[in-house]
Protein backbone atom coordinates (compact mmCIF):
# COMPACT_ATOMS: atom_id res chain seq x y z
CA UNK A 1 0.00 0.00 0.00
CA UNK A 2 1.29 3.44 -0.89
CA UNK A 3 0.75 6.22 1.59
CA UNK A 4 0.41 9.80 0.48
CA UNK A 5 2.60 12.41 2.08
CA UNK A 6 0.76 15.68 1.55
CA UNK A 7 3.68 17.84 2.57
CA UNK A 8 6.17 16.39 0.09
CA UNK A 9 7.07 19.77 -1.39
CA UNK A 10 7.69 21.29 2.04
CA UNK A 11 9.80 18.34 3.10
CA UNK A 12 11.91 18.47 -0.03
CA UNK A 13 12.57 22.15 0.56
CA UNK A 14 14.10 21.17 3.87
CA UNK A 15 16.30 18.44 2.39
CA UNK A 16 19.65 20.06 1.76
CA UNK A 17 20.46 17.44 -0.89
CA UNK A 18 17.59 18.47 -3.15
CA UNK A 19 18.17 21.23 -5.71
CA UNK A 20 16.08 21.29 -8.86
CA UNK A 21 14.64 24.81 -8.97
CA UNK A 22 17.15 26.04 -11.53
CA UNK A 23 16.38 23.33 -14.11
CA UNK A 24 15.29 25.03 -17.36
CA UNK A 25 14.20 21.81 -19.08
CA UNK A 26 16.86 21.72 -21.77
CA UNK A 27 16.68 17.90 -21.93
CA UNK A 28 20.45 17.31 -21.89
CA UNK A 29 20.09 14.91 -18.96
CA UNK A 30 17.43 12.80 -20.66
CA UNK A 31 19.47 12.61 -23.85
CA UNK A 32 22.56 11.34 -22.03
CA UNK A 33 21.03 9.01 -19.45
CA UNK A 34 22.03 5.38 -20.08
CA UNK A 35 18.58 4.30 -18.88
CA UNK A 36 16.86 6.46 -21.45
CA UNK A 37 13.83 7.07 -19.24
CA UNK A 38 11.91 9.93 -20.75
CA UNK A 39 10.55 11.20 -17.44
CA UNK A 40 13.90 11.28 -15.76
CA UNK A 41 14.88 13.39 -14.17
CA UNK A 42 13.15 16.61 -15.23
CA UNK A 43 9.48 15.68 -15.03
CA UNK A 44 10.05 13.80 -11.81
CA UNK A 45 11.73 16.72 -10.05
CA UNK A 46 8.99 19.10 -11.16
CA UNK A 47 6.36 16.74 -9.76
CA UNK A 48 8.33 16.43 -6.54
CA UNK A 49 8.67 20.19 -6.15
CA UNK A 50 4.96 20.63 -6.79
CA UNK A 51 4.26 18.09 -4.05
CA UNK A 52 2.57 15.61 -6.38
CA UNK A 53 3.22 12.63 -4.14
CA UNK A 54 1.19 10.11 -6.13
CA UNK A 55 2.94 11.01 -9.39
CA UNK A 56 6.31 10.71 -7.72
CA UNK A 57 5.35 7.37 -6.23
CA UNK A 58 4.26 6.10 -9.62
CA UNK A 59 7.92 6.50 -10.60
CA UNK A 60 9.36 4.46 -7.71
CA UNK A 61 10.90 1.85 -10.06
CA UNK A 62 12.60 4.59 -12.07
CA UNK A 63 13.77 6.38 -8.92
CA UNK A 64 15.44 3.20 -7.67
CA UNK A 65 16.86 2.23 -11.03
CA UNK A 66 18.86 5.45 -11.42
CA UNK A 67 22.51 4.37 -11.54
CA UNK A 68 23.67 7.50 -9.67
CA UNK A 69 26.27 7.56 -12.42
CA UNK A 70 26.21 11.37 -12.81
CA UNK A 71 26.42 11.28 -16.59
CA UNK A 72 23.49 13.72 -16.65
CA UNK A 73 24.84 15.88 -13.87
CA UNK A 74 28.29 16.27 -15.40
CA UNK A 75 26.64 17.86 -18.42
CA UNK A 76 23.79 19.81 -16.84
CA UNK A 77 24.21 23.50 -17.76
CA UNK A 78 22.37 24.55 -14.60
CA UNK A 79 24.40 22.56 -12.10
CA UNK A 80 21.41 20.56 -10.86
CA UNK A 81 22.64 17.82 -8.50
CA UNK A 82 20.56 15.23 -10.28
CA UNK A 83 22.04 12.08 -8.70
CA UNK A 84 21.81 13.51 -5.19
CA UNK A 85 18.21 14.55 -5.92
CA UNK A 86 17.41 10.97 -6.85
CA UNK A 87 19.04 9.74 -3.66
CA UNK A 88 17.05 12.25 -1.63
CA UNK A 89 13.81 10.96 -3.16
CA UNK A 90 14.93 7.44 -2.24
CA UNK A 91 15.47 8.56 1.36
CA UNK A 92 11.91 9.87 1.57
CA UNK A 93 10.45 6.75 -0.01
CA UNK A 94 12.42 4.24 2.09
CA UNK A 95 11.41 6.11 5.23
CA UNK A 96 7.79 6.96 4.50
CA UNK A 97 6.61 4.26 2.11
CA UNK A 98 8.81 1.29 2.84
CA UNK A 99 9.04 1.92 6.59
CA UNK A 100 12.74 1.15 6.56
CA UNK A 101 14.68 2.98 9.20
CA UNK B 102 6.39 -9.31 -11.32
CA UNK B 103 9.60 -7.28 -11.12
CA UNK B 104 11.88 -7.80 -8.11
CA UNK B 105 10.09 -6.02 -5.22
CA UNK B 106 12.24 -3.17 -3.98
CA UNK B 107 11.17 -2.80 -0.35
CA UNK B 108 11.89 -6.38 0.87
CA UNK B 109 15.30 -6.45 -0.83
CA UNK B 110 16.28 -3.13 0.75
CA UNK B 111 14.87 -4.45 4.02
CA UNK B 112 17.19 -7.46 3.78
CA UNK B 113 20.16 -5.14 3.14
CA UNK B 114 19.30 -3.02 6.17
CA UNK B 115 18.62 -6.05 8.40
CA UNK B 116 21.89 -7.68 7.36
CA UNK B 117 23.92 -4.60 8.18
CA UNK B 118 22.16 -4.17 11.52
CA UNK B 119 22.45 -7.81 12.54
CA UNK B 120 25.58 -8.97 10.73
CA UNK B 121 27.55 -5.83 9.81
CA UNK B 122 27.30 -6.14 6.00
CA UNK B 123 24.68 -6.26 3.24
CA UNK B 124 26.28 -9.51 2.18
CA UNK B 125 27.81 -11.08 5.26
CA UNK B 126 31.00 -13.02 4.57
CA UNK B 127 32.68 -15.61 6.75
CA UNK B 128 35.92 -14.52 8.38
CA UNK B 129 37.77 -16.86 6.02
CA UNK B 130 36.17 -15.34 2.90
CA UNK B 131 36.75 -11.79 4.10
CA UNK B 132 40.39 -12.14 5.15
CA UNK B 133 41.66 -15.31 3.42
CA UNK B 134 43.11 -13.27 0.54
CA UNK B 135 45.84 -11.92 2.86
CA UNK B 136 47.12 -15.34 3.90
CA UNK B 137 50.90 -15.58 3.66
CA UNK B 138 51.42 -11.89 2.89
CA UNK B 139 52.63 -11.03 6.39
CA UNK B 140 50.66 -7.83 6.51
CA UNK B 141 51.07 -6.20 9.91
CA UNK B 142 47.86 -6.05 11.92
CA UNK B 143 46.47 -2.52 12.16
CA UNK B 144 48.63 0.58 12.47
CA UNK B 145 48.01 4.23 11.62
CA UNK B 146 47.84 3.55 7.88
CA UNK B 147 45.79 0.57 6.76
CA UNK B 148 44.75 -0.92 3.46
CA UNK B 149 40.95 -0.95 3.52
CA UNK B 150 39.17 -3.44 1.26
CA UNK B 151 35.63 -2.80 2.55
CA UNK B 152 35.00 -6.48 1.59
CA UNK B 153 34.16 -5.40 -1.93
CA UNK B 154 36.45 -7.67 -3.95
CA UNK B 155 35.74 -10.51 -1.54
CA UNK B 156 32.01 -10.11 -2.28
CA UNK B 157 32.45 -10.52 -6.03
CA UNK B 158 31.79 -14.28 -6.25
CA UNK B 159 28.73 -14.10 -3.97
CA UNK B 160 27.37 -11.08 -5.82
CA UNK B 161 27.79 -12.84 -9.12
CA UNK B 162 25.92 -15.88 -7.80
CA UNK B 163 23.23 -13.77 -6.17
CA UNK B 164 22.57 -11.61 -9.21
CA UNK B 165 22.21 -14.71 -11.38
CA UNK B 166 19.64 -16.10 -8.92
CA UNK B 167 17.76 -12.82 -8.81
CA UNK B 168 17.75 -12.58 -12.60
CA UNK B 169 16.04 -15.99 -12.70
CA UNK B 170 13.43 -14.81 -10.20
CA UNK B 171 12.71 -11.52 -11.98
CA UNK B 172 9.19 -11.61 -13.43
CA UNK B 173 8.41 -14.99 -11.82
CA UNK B 174 5.56 -15.61 -9.36
CA UNK B 175 8.18 -16.25 -6.67
CA UNK B 176 8.74 -12.51 -6.30
CA UNK B 177 5.51 -12.52 -4.24
CA UNK B 178 7.37 -14.33 -1.48
CA UNK B 179 10.16 -11.81 -1.04
CA UNK B 180 8.44 -10.36 2.02
CA UNK B 181 8.56 -13.80 3.59
CA UNK B 182 12.21 -14.04 2.51
CA UNK B 183 12.97 -10.97 4.58
CA UNK B 184 11.46 -12.58 7.66
CA UNK B 185 13.45 -15.76 7.12
CA UNK B 186 16.62 -13.71 6.56
CA UNK B 187 16.25 -12.23 10.01
CA UNK B 188 16.77 -15.72 11.39
CA UNK B 189 19.26 -17.16 8.91
CA UNK B 190 21.33 -15.15 6.48
CA UNK B 191 19.99 -15.92 2.99
CA UNK B 192 22.95 -14.25 1.35
CA UNK B 193 25.22 -16.67 3.19
CA UNK B 194 23.59 -19.49 1.21
CA UNK B 195 24.14 -17.52 -2.00
CA UNK B 196 27.84 -17.38 -1.18
CA UNK B 197 27.91 -21.17 -0.95
CA UNK B 198 27.12 -21.44 -4.66
CA UNK B 199 29.73 -18.81 -5.58
CA UNK B 200 32.44 -19.78 -8.05
CA UNK B 201 35.76 -20.75 -6.38
CA UNK B 202 37.60 -19.67 -9.55
CA UNK B 203 36.14 -16.19 -9.28
CA UNK B 204 37.07 -16.12 -5.59
CA UNK B 205 40.68 -16.97 -6.43
CA UNK B 206 40.79 -14.25 -9.09
CA UNK B 207 39.28 -11.54 -6.92
CA UNK B 208 41.55 -12.48 -4.00
CA UNK B 209 44.47 -12.21 -6.40
CA UNK B 210 43.44 -8.64 -7.28
CA UNK B 211 43.87 -7.69 -3.61
CA UNK B 212 47.20 -9.50 -3.41
CA UNK B 213 48.32 -7.64 -6.54
CA UNK B 214 47.34 -4.32 -4.95
CA UNK B 215 49.50 -5.19 -1.95
CA UNK B 216 52.40 -6.07 -4.27
CA UNK B 217 52.09 -2.80 -6.19
CA UNK B 218 52.01 -0.70 -3.02
CA UNK B 219 54.97 -2.56 -1.55
CA UNK B 220 56.96 -2.12 -4.78
CA UNK B 221 56.23 1.59 -4.52
CA UNK B 222 57.68 1.62 -0.99
CA UNK B 223 54.38 2.30 0.81
CA UNK B 224 54.04 0.94 4.35
CA UNK B 225 50.66 -0.10 5.66
CA UNK B 226 48.83 -2.62 7.79
CA UNK B 227 45.55 -4.48 7.45
CA UNK B 228 42.72 -4.84 9.96
CA UNK B 229 41.85 -8.48 9.14
CA UNK B 230 38.55 -9.40 10.87
CA UNK B 231 38.44 -5.91 12.41
CA UNK B 232 37.64 -4.47 9.00
CA UNK B 233 33.99 -3.79 8.12
CA UNK B 234 31.88 -3.14 5.07
CA UNK B 235 31.61 0.64 4.64
CA UNK B 236 27.91 0.75 3.69
CA UNK B 237 27.60 1.89 0.05
CA UNK B 238 24.46 -0.09 -0.77
CA UNK B 239 22.64 1.45 2.19
CA UNK B 240 23.72 4.97 1.31
CA UNK B 241 23.04 4.74 -2.41
CA UNK B 242 19.56 3.35 -1.83
CA UNK B 243 18.62 6.14 0.52
CA UNK B 244 18.65 4.06 3.71
CA UNK B 245 20.16 6.97 5.58
CA UNK B 246 19.16 6.03 9.12
CA UNK B 247 20.63 2.55 8.78
CA UNK B 248 23.68 3.94 7.00
CA UNK B 249 24.27 6.61 9.62
CA UNK B 250 24.14 4.08 12.46
CA UNK B 251 26.53 1.78 10.64
CA UNK B 252 28.93 4.58 9.66
CA UNK B 253 29.17 5.81 13.24
CA UNK B 254 29.88 2.27 14.43
CA UNK B 255 32.62 1.77 11.83
CA UNK B 256 34.16 5.19 12.49
CA UNK B 257 34.22 4.63 16.28
CA UNK B 258 35.86 1.27 15.72
CA UNK B 259 38.55 2.76 13.47
CA UNK B 260 39.20 5.45 16.03
CA UNK B 261 39.52 2.89 18.80
CA UNK B 262 42.06 0.99 16.72
CA UNK B 263 44.09 4.16 16.21
CA UNK B 264 43.68 4.29 12.43
CA UNK B 265 44.64 7.68 10.96
CA UNK B 266 44.78 6.96 7.24
CA UNK B 267 42.92 4.56 4.93
CA UNK B 268 44.18 3.33 1.59
CA UNK B 269 41.04 2.21 -0.19
CA UNK B 270 40.96 -0.18 -3.12
CA UNK B 271 37.59 0.34 -4.80
CA UNK B 272 35.52 3.34 -5.87
CA UNK B 273 32.46 2.75 -3.69
CA UNK B 274 34.31 2.45 -0.39
CA UNK B 275 36.42 5.46 -1.35
CA UNK B 276 33.29 7.51 -2.01
CA UNK B 277 31.70 6.42 1.27
CA UNK B 278 34.64 7.43 3.44
CA UNK B 279 35.35 10.65 1.59
CA UNK B 280 31.84 11.93 0.86
CA UNK B 281 29.29 10.21 3.05
CA UNK B 282 31.04 9.59 6.39
CA UNK B 283 31.89 13.27 6.98
CA UNK B 284 28.13 14.05 6.75
CA UNK B 285 27.05 11.31 9.10
CA UNK B 286 29.92 11.06 11.57
CA UNK B 287 30.78 14.07 13.69
CA UNK B 288 34.43 15.09 13.38
CA UNK B 289 35.32 12.28 11.00
CA UNK B 290 38.94 13.14 10.31
CA UNK B 291 40.52 9.98 8.95
CA UNK B 292 42.52 10.69 5.80
CA UNK B 293 41.32 8.63 2.82
CA UNK B 294 43.35 7.95 -0.27
CA UNK B 295 42.72 5.47 -3.00
CA UNK B 296 45.58 3.13 -3.94
CA UNK B 297 45.60 4.40 -7.55
CA UNK B 298 46.19 7.92 -6.23
CA UNK B 299 48.87 6.65 -3.86
CA UNK B 300 50.68 4.83 -6.67
CA UNK B 301 50.34 7.70 -9.17
CA UNK B 302 51.72 10.18 -6.61
CA UNK B 303 54.99 8.32 -6.88
CA UNK B 304 55.13 9.32 -10.58
CA UNK B 305 56.17 5.91 -11.77
CA UNK B 306 58.72 5.84 -14.56
CA UNK B 307 58.14 3.53 -17.49
CA UNK B 308 59.38 0.08 -16.53
CA UNK B 309 59.05 -1.45 -19.99
CA UNK B 310 58.65 -0.42 -23.61
CA UNK B 311 55.12 -0.48 -24.95
CA UNK B 312 54.30 -4.12 -25.41
CA UNK B 313 50.55 -4.28 -25.53
CA UNK B 314 47.40 -2.24 -25.43
CA UNK B 315 44.33 -2.13 -23.26
CA UNK B 316 40.93 -0.50 -23.53
CA UNK B 317 40.14 1.41 -20.34
CA UNK B 318 36.73 1.24 -18.73
CA UNK B 319 36.45 3.97 -16.07
CA UNK B 320 34.23 3.57 -13.05
CA UNK B 321 31.56 6.33 -12.91
CA UNK B 322 32.32 6.76 -9.23
CA UNK B 323 36.06 7.18 -9.71
CA UNK B 324 35.71 9.48 -12.71
CA UNK B 325 32.74 11.65 -11.76
CA UNK B 326 32.75 11.63 -7.96
CA UNK B 327 36.37 11.06 -6.99
CA UNK B 328 38.27 12.69 -9.84
CA UNK B 329 40.28 9.55 -10.48
CA UNK B 330 40.73 9.22 -14.22
CA UNK B 331 44.22 10.39 -15.14
CA UNK B 332 46.00 8.30 -12.47
CA UNK B 333 45.07 4.87 -13.88
CA UNK B 334 46.13 5.96 -17.36
CA UNK B 335 49.44 7.23 -16.08
CA UNK B 336 50.04 3.92 -14.29
CA UNK B 337 49.11 1.82 -17.32
CA UNK B 338 51.41 3.80 -19.60
CA UNK B 339 54.27 3.54 -17.12
CA UNK B 340 53.70 -0.23 -17.02
CA UNK B 341 54.36 -0.33 -20.76
CA UNK B 342 50.86 -0.41 -22.18
CA UNK B 343 49.21 1.71 -24.83
CA UNK B 344 45.89 3.00 -23.55
CA UNK B 345 42.91 2.93 -25.87
CA UNK B 346 39.84 5.01 -25.08
CA UNK B 347 36.29 3.88 -25.82
CA UNK B 348 33.84 6.41 -27.24
CA UNK B 349 32.73 7.35 -23.73
CA UNK B 350 35.71 7.55 -21.39
CA UNK B 351 37.10 9.25 -18.27
CA UNK B 352 34.68 12.00 -17.10
CA UNK B 353 32.25 10.88 -19.81
CA UNK B 354 32.42 7.18 -18.99
CA UNK B 355 29.35 4.98 -19.44
CA UNK B 356 28.08 3.02 -16.45
CA UNK B 357 28.49 -0.79 -16.35
CA UNK B 358 24.97 -1.26 -14.96
CA UNK B 359 26.32 -2.69 -11.68
CA UNK B 360 24.52 -0.34 -9.28
CA UNK B 361 21.11 -1.79 -10.20
CA UNK B 362 22.12 -5.41 -10.60
CA UNK B 363 20.23 -6.65 -7.53
CA UNK B 364 16.97 -4.73 -8.06
CA UNK B 365 16.73 -4.55 -11.86
CA UNK B 366 18.81 -7.38 -13.33
CA UNK B 367 17.46 -7.10 -16.89
CA UNK B 368 18.01 -3.35 -17.06
CA UNK B 369 21.50 -3.81 -15.65
CA UNK B 370 22.20 -6.41 -18.31
CA UNK B 371 20.97 -4.13 -21.09
CA UNK B 372 23.26 -1.33 -19.90
CA UNK B 373 26.29 -3.57 -19.51
CA UNK B 374 25.59 -4.97 -22.98
CA UNK B 375 25.66 -1.45 -24.44
CA UNK B 376 28.94 -0.78 -22.68
CA UNK B 377 30.47 -4.04 -23.92
CA UNK B 378 29.65 -2.99 -27.51
CA UNK B 379 31.41 0.36 -26.95
CA UNK B 380 34.48 -1.31 -25.45
CA UNK B 381 34.66 -4.00 -28.09
CA UNK B 382 34.77 -1.35 -30.81
CA UNK B 383 38.21 -0.35 -29.44
CA UNK B 384 39.75 -3.73 -28.69
CA UNK B 385 39.44 -7.05 -26.90
CA UNK B 386 41.63 -6.48 -23.83
CA UNK B 387 39.73 -4.42 -21.32
CA UNK B 388 40.85 -3.07 -17.98
CA UNK B 389 38.36 -2.29 -15.18
CA UNK B 390 38.99 -0.62 -11.81
CA UNK B 391 35.95 -1.59 -9.79
CA UNK B 392 34.90 -5.08 -8.64
CA UNK B 393 31.33 -4.50 -9.81
CA UNK B 394 32.31 -3.24 -13.27
CA UNK B 395 34.46 -6.36 -13.51
CA UNK B 396 31.55 -8.70 -12.67
CA UNK B 397 28.94 -6.97 -14.76
CA UNK B 398 30.91 -6.39 -17.88
CA UNK B 399 32.35 -9.89 -17.62
CA UNK B 400 28.87 -11.42 -17.51
CA UNK B 401 27.65 -9.35 -20.45
CA UNK B 402 30.77 -9.90 -22.55
CA UNK B 403 31.01 -13.69 -22.26
CA UNK B 404 33.92 -14.65 -24.52
CA UNK B 405 33.86 -11.46 -26.54
CA UNK B 406 36.32 -9.60 -24.29
CA UNK B 407 39.17 -10.39 -21.94
CA UNK B 408 38.49 -8.29 -18.86
CA UNK B 409 41.07 -7.83 -16.10
CA UNK B 410 41.25 -5.61 -13.10
CA UNK B 411 43.80 -2.84 -13.40
CA UNK B 412 45.77 -4.12 -10.39
CA UNK B 413 46.25 -7.53 -11.96
CA UNK B 414 47.19 -5.92 -15.28
CA UNK B 415 49.77 -3.63 -13.66
CA UNK B 416 51.19 -6.46 -11.56
CA UNK B 417 51.49 -8.74 -14.60
CA UNK B 418 53.39 -6.00 -16.49
CA UNK B 419 55.80 -5.55 -13.60
CA UNK B 420 56.41 -9.29 -13.36
CA UNK B 421 57.04 -9.44 -17.11
CA UNK B 422 59.39 -6.46 -16.98
CA UNK B 423 61.45 -7.86 -14.09
CA UNK B 424 61.64 -11.32 -15.73
CA UNK B 425 63.01 -9.68 -18.90
CA UNK B 426 65.63 -7.65 -17.05
Ligand code: SF4
Pocket residue numbers: 022023024025026027028029030042072075076077078079080082
Ligand atom coordinates in the same frame (compact mmCIF):
# COMPACT_ATOMS: atom_id res chain seq x y z
S1 SF4 C 1 20.32 18.93 -17.92
FE1 SF4 C 1 19.91 20.12 -16.03
S2 SF4 C 1 18.84 21.99 -16.73
FE2 SF4 C 1 18.77 20.50 -18.44
S3 SF4 C 1 16.79 19.45 -18.14
FE3 SF4 C 1 18.34 18.19 -17.10
S4 SF4 C 1 18.31 18.93 -14.94
FE4 SF4 C 1 17.26 20.47 -16.20
Ligand code: SF4
Pocket residue numbers: 029032033034035040041065066067068069070071072073082083086
Ligand atom coordinates in the same frame (compact mmCIF):
# COMPACT_ATOMS: atom_id res chain seq x y z
S1 SF4 D 1 22.57 9.61 -12.61
FE1 SF4 D 1 20.62 8.55 -13.02
S2 SF4 D 1 19.39 10.03 -14.21
FE2 SF4 D 1 21.57 10.68 -14.32
S3 SF4 D 1 22.40 9.75 -16.20
FE3 SF4 D 1 22.86 8.35 -14.48
S4 SF4 D 1 21.13 6.90 -14.47
FE4 SF4 D 1 20.46 8.67 -15.69
